[in-house]
Amino acid sequence: MTTTTKTRPMADWSLAPRGAVSGAVNGFLGVAALAAAAHAVELAPVWAAAGTAVSAIGSIAHSAEVGTHTPTLLYRLCCVLGAGSWVAYTAATTPWTSGAFYTLGLGALAAGALAPWFRIKEPAATARTTRAAVIPRRVAQVAAEWEQRILDVTRIRVEITDVRTWDSKAGYTLTGLLPLDGTTRQQLAGACDQLAAAARLPDGCGVEVAKGPHRGSFVMHVMTVNRLTEDVDWHGDLSARDIHEPAWLGEHRDSSPMTVPLREESVILVGQKGSGKTTVLHGLIWEAARCFNGLTAVIDVNGGSLAQPWLHPWLEGETERPAIDWVASDLDEALEMTRILVEMAIDRKTSYRHLKVKHNLSLLPLSAGLPSYQLLVDEGGELMSTTTRDPIKNEIRDNIEELLRIGRDAGFNTIISSLRAVQDMVSPDVIKQSRVKIGMFCDDEAELAYLFGWNKGADPDELAGPGTGFYRVPGATVRPFKAGYLKHGDIARAAVTIANNRPDLDAAGIAVGGDVYRDRLTRMRKAFGGGKEVALPAEKLRAPQPPAEPAPSPARTSAPHLTVLRGGVASWPDPAEIAATAAAGSLFAGQYDLEPERVETLRAEQVHEVEAGRPLPELLVRALQVIGEDRRIHSVALARALRLEQGELAALLGALGVRTLPNPFERGGEKLRGYERQHLEEAANAIRRGELQVPPEVADWPAA
Numbered sequence: 028m029t030t031t032t033k034t035r036p037m038a039d040w041s042l043a044p045r046g047a048v049s050g051a052v053n054g055f056l057g058v059a060a061l062a063a064a065a066h067a068v069e070l071a072p073v074w075a076a077a078g079t080a081v082s083a084i085g086s087i088a089h090s091a092e093v094g095t096h097t098p099t100l101l102y103r104l105c106c107v108l109g110a111g112s113w114v115a116y117t118a119a120t121t122p123w124t125s126g127a128f129y130t131l132g133l134g135a136l137a138a139g140a141l142a143p144w145f146r147i148k149e150p151a152a153t154a155r156t157t158r159a160a161v162i163p164r165r166v167a168q169v170a171a172e173w174e175q176r177i178l179d180v181t182r183i184r185v186e187i188t189d190v191r192t193w194d195s196k197a198g199y200t201l202t203g204l205l206p207l208d209g210t211t212r213q214q215l216a217g218a219c220d221q222l223a224a225a226a227r228l229p230d231g232c233g234v235e236v237a238k239g240p241h242r243g244s245f246v247m248h249v250m251t252v253n254r255l256t257e258d259v260d261w262h263g264d265l266s267a268r269d270i271h272e273p274a275w276l277g278e279h280r281d282s283s284p285m286t287v288p289l290r291e292e293s294v295i296l297v298g299q300k301g302s303g304k305t306t307v308l309h310g311l312i313w314e315a316a317r318c319f320n321g322l323t324a325v326i327d328v329n330g331g332s333l334a335q336p337w338l339h340p341w342l343e344g345e346t347e348r349p350a351i352d353w354v355a356s357d358l359d360e361a362l363e364m365t366r367i368l369v370e371m372a373i374d375r376k377t378s379y380r381h382l383k384v385k386h387n388l389s390l391l392p393l394s395a396g397l398p399s400y401q402l403l404v405d406e407g408g409e410l411m412s413t414t415t416r417d418p419i420k421n422e423i424r425d426n427i428e429e430l431l432r433i434g435r436d437a438g439f440n441t442i443i444s445s446l447r448a449v450q451d452m453v454s455p456d457v458i459k460q461s462r463v464k465i466g467m468f469c470d471d472e473a474e475l476a477y478l479f480g481w482n483k484g485a486d487p488d489e490l491a492g493p494g495t496g497f498y499r500v501p502g503a504t505v506r507p508f509k510a511g512y513l514k515h516g517d518i519a520r521a522a523v524t525i526a527n528n529r530p531d532l533d534a535a536g537i538a539v540g541g542d543v544y545r546d547r548l549t550r551m552r553k554a555f556g557g558g559k560e561v562a563l564p565a566e567k568l569r570a571p572q573p574p575a576e577p578a579p580s581p582a583r584t585s586a587p588h589l590t591v592l593r594g595g596v597a598s599w600p601d602p603a604e605i606a607a608t609a610a611a612g613s614l615f616a617g618q619y620d621l622e623p624e625r626v627e628t629l630r631a632e633q634v635h636e637v638e639a640g641r642p643l644p645e646l647l648v649r650a651l652q653v654i655g656e657d658r659r660i661h662s663v664a665l666a667r668a669l670r671l672e673q674g675e676l677a678a679l680l681g682a683l684g685v686r687t688l689p690n691p692f693e694r695g696g697e698k699l700r701g702y703e704r705q706h707l708e709e710a711a712n713a714i715r716r717g718e719l720q721v722p723p724e725v726a727d728w729p730a731a
């Protein structure tokens with residue numbers, strides 16, 4: 028039980044004034060006492076005048092220190108000079124006349140009556156008292172000005188507790204407390220433009236509101252010099268980095284680094300021609316490709332110019348493989364690439380599930396042996412358009428959108444760039460799913476609003492030409508930045524280093540990719556031309572070594588799971604045959620060009636699998652036979668092939684946890700809902716391992 032103790036307020040016997048009346052009375056009595064004392068000691072009037080002058084100077088000094096506004100200062104000077112003159116006059120004559128006391132009384136009355144008018148800035152003064160311990164005096168003025176400005180513009184009464192000038196001298200950062208009436212930081216953030224105007228900041232300068240130490244606080248960056256007009260050099264660092272660390276792309280206005288996360292996030296990058304979009308894309312390739320646990324692929328169906336400088340050393344025979352793992356410069360290649368990347372991402376969920384369990388992680392642990400895969404789609408507006416009728420483009424878009432939906436855990440992310448941020452070119456779904464948003468220099472506020480939302484602080488007036496833009500990462504506000512100026516000469520050097528050091532795709536991914544993945548370099552060489560033919564040497568398929576001091580990569584020694592076998596359960600060899608072949612180790616060695624120790628691990632897992640294998644129900648075997656090499660099948664087609672009603676099929680497969688995909692897809696010119704082969708294979712694997720019991724109705728099928 029809690030008890031509440033009432034405490035009586037203590038009586039305050041101090042003579043400090045508590046209001047206008049007590050201030051006037053105190054003043055009257057104090058000045059009268061002073062005059063009486065001066066008269067008693069026969070003080071020369073000149074001393075009284077000197078004391079008045081000193082008091083006036085002290086009053087000016089005090090006002091300057093606490094930032095008193097001019098009218099208040101004048102009021103105080105009048106009071107001091109009035110009282111001082113009266114004391115000097117009575118020292119020369121006598122205070123003991125009724126006229127002298129009437130004069131003093133009238134003066135005190137006038138001062139008391141006017142006092143409330145000159146106490147308008149009292150809240151700011153209170154705040155100053157509070158923060159006096161933490162703010163140096165020289166910045167108290169700035170804090171008081173901003174408290175008043177925020178009050179005038181937003182009617183929000185904040186308290187500024189800290190002011191820090193940036194090292195670059197291009198502005199300062201205020202830290203403050205919101206009032207206790209439920210006001211939120213967003214309310215303040217919505218008024219950035221108005222605050223910048225009220226502060227008379229130069230063109231291109233602005234105010235940004237960010238998170239403070241807790242939800243009742245805020246941080247406000249105030250830029251007074253436009254740093255966005257200055258070039259920011261690209262960092263040029265080619266040391267291997269970890270995909271889990273944020274990627275550096277440039278600087279904020281206060282010269283702090285602008286970084287974006289890539290491990291779990293997809294990126295949407297929008298910029299008109301000449302805005303600096305390509306420079307940012309090169310920066311993203313640099314940062315993703317130099318990871319010891321990262322690979323990149325590029326789709327650029329407008330001539331492949333984005334990837335060209337990265338492929339150049341390989342095309343010229345300077346390196347044995349390209350810095351970018353896979354480049355699609357036409358629609359056919361893009362279709363194959365996206366189809367296979369989706370399959371790889373799905374496969375990782377089962378092939379490496381044991382790693383998450385083993386390391387007790389919710390995300391797949393990426394490493395040099397199991398790298399992330401960043402798919403960059405340049406000027407994807409054409410491919411991602413929701414209005415195109417081209418079936419190939421539609422399928423590519425479907426695949427990219429599926430990768431966006433399912434790829435995060437497996438480390439398959441997308442970076443989609445578009446010339447415009449309009450619904451026809453990039454669907455709202457893509458905007459929503461891509462949680463890192465970058466909008467390069469653009470004078471159309473509506474396009475920035477489509478990307479970031481209205482009133483989120485993306486004002487085109489704040490940008491300063493090519494290379495500048497706004498960005499937002501999850502959980503943060505929109506901020507302007509200047510991209511590091513990455514030049515083609517830098518790329519030539521990076522392409523060699525990255526090509527030599529980057530990892531290769533994991534064995535399970537290579538197996539899923541099959542011939543299409545294996546032969547991609549030959550097709551890329553044909554598409555981009557130049558240089559002499561260089562075959563990918565077998566040793567390049569070995570798991571690469573991590574850098575000298577890599578971040579912990581627990582998955583490095585783990586081998587892929589058996590589900591890397593292509594063609595579906597129904598087309599796998601007989602388990603007994605696999606076991607016999609595996610004894611010689613030739614199956615995997617021949618099929619995947621793996622290192623000997625990896626073959627050993629695979630063989631061990633495979634034998635374990637065979638021993639634990641349980642028979643599959645006929646329903647699954649036949650369903651997998653019907654779906655064959657295709658990735659998906661319409662429910663109506665599968666039901667017809669199995670001589671079932673669609674409802675019966677849904678009930679039987681549902682009992683195994685296999686359900687239709689949420690969205691319809693195209694097959695044979697029709698867009699209908701249906702099943703994913705991978706889901707059927709997952710159910711088959713679970714049954715074989717004894718993790719899934721076959722319900723009687725499925726085991727009994729077909730009844731006849």
Ligand SMILES: Nc1ncnc2c1ncn2[C@@H]1O[C@H](COP(=O)(O)OP(=O)(O)OP(=O)(O)O)[C@@H](O)[C@H]1O
Pocket residue numbers: 258259298299300301302303304305306307493494495509510511512513
């Ligand atoms: N970060 C930067 N800093 C300074 N200038 C830049 C920066 N990025 C780009 N620029 C300038 O803008 C020009 C266009 O850049 P970039 O090629 O990246 O833009 P883009 O939007 O891709 O245009 P395009 O599609 O025409 O190539 C560059 O030639 C350069 O002069």
